[in-house]
Amino acid sequence: MTRQPVHFYQVGSFAVGNRLLSADDRTVQSLRERTNSIDSGHRACQGCGEALGARYALDAAMRATNDRVVAVNATGCLEVFSTPYPETSWRIPWLHSLFGNAPAVATGVAAALRVKGKSDVRVVAQAGDGGTVDIGFGALSGMFERNDDVLFICYDNEGYMNTGVQRSAATPPAARTATTDAVGPEPGNVFGTGKDLPRIAMAHDIPYVATATVADLHDLERKVERAMELHGARYLHVLVPCPLGWGTASNDTIHVARLAKESGLFPVFEAENGTLTSVSTIRRRVPVEQYLLLQRRYGHLFGKNPRPDIVARIQAMADENIARYGLVDESTESTEVNA
Amino acid sequence: MLRQIEGSKAIAETVALCRPEVVCAYPISPQTHIIEAVGAMVKSGRLAQCEFINVESEFAAMSVAIGASATGARAYTATASQGLLFMLEAVFNASGLGLPIVMTLANRAIGAPINIWNDHSDAMAVRDAGWIQLFAETNQEAADLHVQAFRLAEELSVPVMVCMDGFILTHAVEGVDMLDQETVDAFLPPYEPRQVLDVDDPVSIGAMVGPEAFEEVRYLAYLRQRDALERIPEIAREFTQLTGRESGGLIRSYRTDDAEIIVVALGSVLGTIKDAVDIRRDAGERIGVVGITAFRPFPSEAVRAALAQARQVVVLEKSFSTGFGGVLSTDVAMSMRDLDFDLRTVIAGLGGRAITRRSLEDMLKRANDDELEPLTFLDLDHDAVERERERMRKVRRSGPSAENLLRDRAAFSSLPRGGGA
Amino acid sequence: MFQVRFHGRGGQGVVTAAELLAVAAFDEGRHAQAFPSFGSERTGAPVVSFCRIDDREIRTREPVMEPDALIIQDATLIHQVDLFAGLVHDGYALINTSRPFNELGFEDSLASFRHDRLITCPATELALEHLGRPLPNAALLGGFAALTGQITMKAIDTAVRERFEGPVGERNAAAAAAAFDFVASKVKELARASTD
């Protein structure tokens, strides 16, 4: 057998930290001195994926820039639960203006920093999927097109959760929301609709586009770090499960995000200057059912009147992603194991 | 230096003297010449230390200004009409956040029907947006007001909108005494933000405020506008001391000392009114004019004092509240509470309809003869209206009456649609 | 106050002409106000601009309703626009055409005006000759100076050279000078004719 290199750790490549790794190789989240950009006491639901994703991304950005980050936030859950007067959870300079204008506000912040000669201070703008793919889309496209020096992060929980779980252009087919009820012959959200923003971002030929999930911290942090190495418009799309909107158990947030990736439904990749540069291959492939079954928003596909036909269509979507991005590495593919 | 210069150009050059650091541009008539000129100055390097950003919408323009201002940069933009409405959410937001952005509003009508010409509908639509709104009578005043606007905005942390009549002023080439850099620098200190995104002193700007504090936030904003009522004339006086020129202030009276009838108006039409008043004065009528420079905050006390002895007050407005009438009139009426006087509202100049001296003279004569209706539409084509109403009586069909009216008016292609047409 | 109305088509420099006249008047120490008709007209469409010149501050913002002079940059506009509307009875009109006046079809509408103040000038030809492009506005200003005496040729020359840099300014100035001479001689001619 080939000898393993000694740098193997029980959990080195997947867990948050490891006492055996040198400090430089640990995730930011494993460090006691991490920023906690969004601090305790925020009013997010139990098990909120967005709160987690925001801390992951911003703490990583803080470390990558020597704590020189200002954040712009669109209206949405993240904004509402983090800054209800008189308490804020943000430990970094943070600005909230409106729902649809975060990219433009960030442009303004970046312009001001440039003109003030503060080139070391970097701008991160963040929004949910509604603020990104819907109401903020025009502003975002403008920010991309001008190649403004902003990292824009979309925390995608696939709907308008702040307002009570309505459909957004990021809501996946068949998912039940308050505006796509699970009734009629095609229950839930309609197939053939929706917006693939990472690919749209790539079409702008901006320096960096990447997707990530809260289930793979190492990957997410590496991407933030890479994004902060670059200048110009950069886009990071992070899948952040919403226990409320998805109807998942509060402890399943990371688990379900992992299944989104491992099923192929959420492709994890990165691209530079419009060209795909890497994909995170599936480690333990699972059928989409495993992912869907954990979520009440897909409950109508199972149970008393199951809809295997719809599940098959969703599986086909996953298969299409797998084919498009080459998500299955044939040489290392392992057998199906519960992830 | 006195120069014969297009209004927009004068504004652009004056804004440049104010050392703006971020200027956002989105084209909409009739403000385009302003931002084009600023853009050219930035591009050529004549205006250094300034980021000129071509954005994809007015909404983005104001949003970029918000971001820049919150980061401590002096931010400027310009818009008009539909553009103002498109950025409306951000307009409210800028004032709510207390960001001292200065914006030129090249006043223009709001559609439908789409209309690019001047009136004051846009400014009036945002009168409650929390901005200070200053109206310029001439291009000289428009230019001067911008310098004062930055000073005022930054002192009070309130955004300021300088309103100037679209085309009538923006596109007019006339003499403007241009300030020099030294004078502007002496008048306008560098921007010291009240709150700023600073990595060394982080704060959260733009919190969600619930019922427990929202009313207080709004009341504080009201108090700041009250403060502005003090500061606007003080700053104008300082400006006069520095330049020897009277610009700005709250209101300006013309021949009101013994006036029985006083016309109240905003903006460039004041010039034409003054010409008309002079003529009526020559005819022995005791008529005066009060021009309001500061529309928000509304200088109620000054207006009340200036109008106190008038028998009749005629408010001439380039906008109106459909379903009610005068907009400015309401503010004037509130200011004149408990006083014995007649209030007349004259709606004129909508959508660029020329306000001619002759029509004004006629209107003033009728006012003097107490013949003016409480609500008068100047130079209204009553025949066209009647024909349309007659048709509507016959055919109960909804739809745009504008087209019918236009079809009616055979004079459609003839001359001149005039100083707004 | 002396009020001028300019008629032309989009792209012919009608607005610039009004501005140049205002600048020229300003240079001579007078108050001046120039403004366009504020249309959204495209190239080729009828366009109007205005200029007022006075010795005291100009306050009015109304369009020029009763011009003291008309500068008509394109005679063919007569078929679309009531060119002479409001012209004061002793007003001036300078018409850009190479055709004789009586071939223009204006006679009926001009009966009440002073014919010695209605002048044609082949400004486009002069522009082509001096400038190489059919832009008659600068030339017409030279003609206007000669026709009305409201402005000196020197002021027009200065304004044109300020507005257009280098050779373009030279050539426009030359076209204006040529038109000035043309109109001046024509005015003399008409004066002679009227005294005859």
Place this chain on the structure above:
Amino acid sequence: MDTPFAITLGVGTSRANHTGSWRVERPVYVDRLPPCNNACPAGENIQGWLFEAESGNYEAAWRILVHDNPMPAIMGRVCFHPCETACNRVQVDEAVGINAVERFLGDLAIEKGWQLPEPGRDTGKRILVVGAGPAGLSATYHLRLLGHQVRLVDSADRLGGMMRYGIPAYRLPRATLDAEIDRIVALGVEVVLNHVVHDIEEERRAGNFDAVFLAVGAQLGKRVNIPAGDSSKVIDAVTFLHQVAHDDPPLLGRRVVVYGGGDTAFDAARTARRLGATDAVIVYRRNRERMGASGEEVEQALGEGVSVRWLSTVNRFDAERIVLEKMRLNEDGFPEPTGEFEELDADALVLALGQDTDLSLLDHARDVTVHDGAVSVASSMMAGASGIFAGGDAVPAERTATVAVGHGKRGAHGIDDFVMGREPTEKQRHELATFDRLNTWYYADAPRTKRPELERIRRQTNFEEVIGGLSEENALFEARRCLSCGNCFECDNCFGVCPDNAVIKLGAGERYEFDYDFCKGCGICVKECPCGAIEMVPERI
């Protein structure tokens, strides 16, 4: 900064909002019993020493190891490692090579000359240990640590018992054996060799011992009645291996048949090969699945040219010919004769059918129950009579060296309680860390490191050690494959995955604690804990 009222807020203010009040369940850190520890007959804290080994703290690891077992270099060779069978990692890829790491640590200790802990303060109590095999040596060691004086007696001329006389040198080099035994003796032990104890009561009285630990082993090879010709060479495996260990091997000829299916049978067959037998055939009445010997040993033996006749019994041994009867398994898995026979050429027959214990020294002991050839003992290893304890092959249990080591430890502590007049205490055991409590996603995929093996050809002809040790690199790698089932190993997952920053990291070796002021009780930490060291408990309302 003089910030505007309400719309602009200072950092850290949300910490005034104690969201912990939202919680209906709270996470708590727990320690669970890892299956390896649970399965270790010697009671080793395997996960504990692997934890240190993972960091390269080998001496610390070894010290944890010898806290329970003073002979890691030996156990690292001869133990059949039930820990690895129990290892949860089996369900991910392959078990952690615990045994190999143990041996690595044991060898390193010998190489570095690390010494066992100092003996405890003298209690003045005297203990007699009878038998110097693994149980006796282990008991001696632990008794010394507890401060008791020990006399260790053995009938043989050297210490080690079955480790020396039953296990061939190619599995356990003598230098290693001596090194670890010497280290125990160096703690101050009165050793009496070549001494047979005939009457335990008398021996105890004569020496004025406060207690006795009996570890006499099972030295008597079981015999069965197989018709055999006079010239036929029949020998039992214990005797055979004993003689080999004494460098006095019997002459068995070229064709050797070994009868039996346990490890001893394989030891005998492999030893015969090394002594020059061209054919070494094991005859076993059941099939491979039901054999007692470890799979590893079978693999190695087959690799060395040993062959096996499954489902066969020896019927008779005539000169140079053994007659086998074929068997079949009935429904219950028991072998039944078929009446079919076959023949096999053979020069000698080695019987490896198990061993019996000589317990005649207990003949005069009161209250000691001997049942089925073994001494009945309580969990403290105390036999019925007060002060007499027993362990190793002499008591009913699996007869392995590791079990014996465990007996020695338990017996020593039982004796300690007895002589010090304490009530025996049962240790509270943690709940077992079962596989379903793990979140194996976080463990990197890594198959186990195999111990290098000598070239097969070399091991057929001599008694050099067959299985080599791990290099440090591989030992470290292998240690790091440990899943740390049921016990926090500071992977920082809980610290990282909490959406409310409600986990406080206390620093290296100090683990974490929950900040219940802010913990909302979402349970992500529990779900994402790789090793199942957190559980949710309901809040009391």
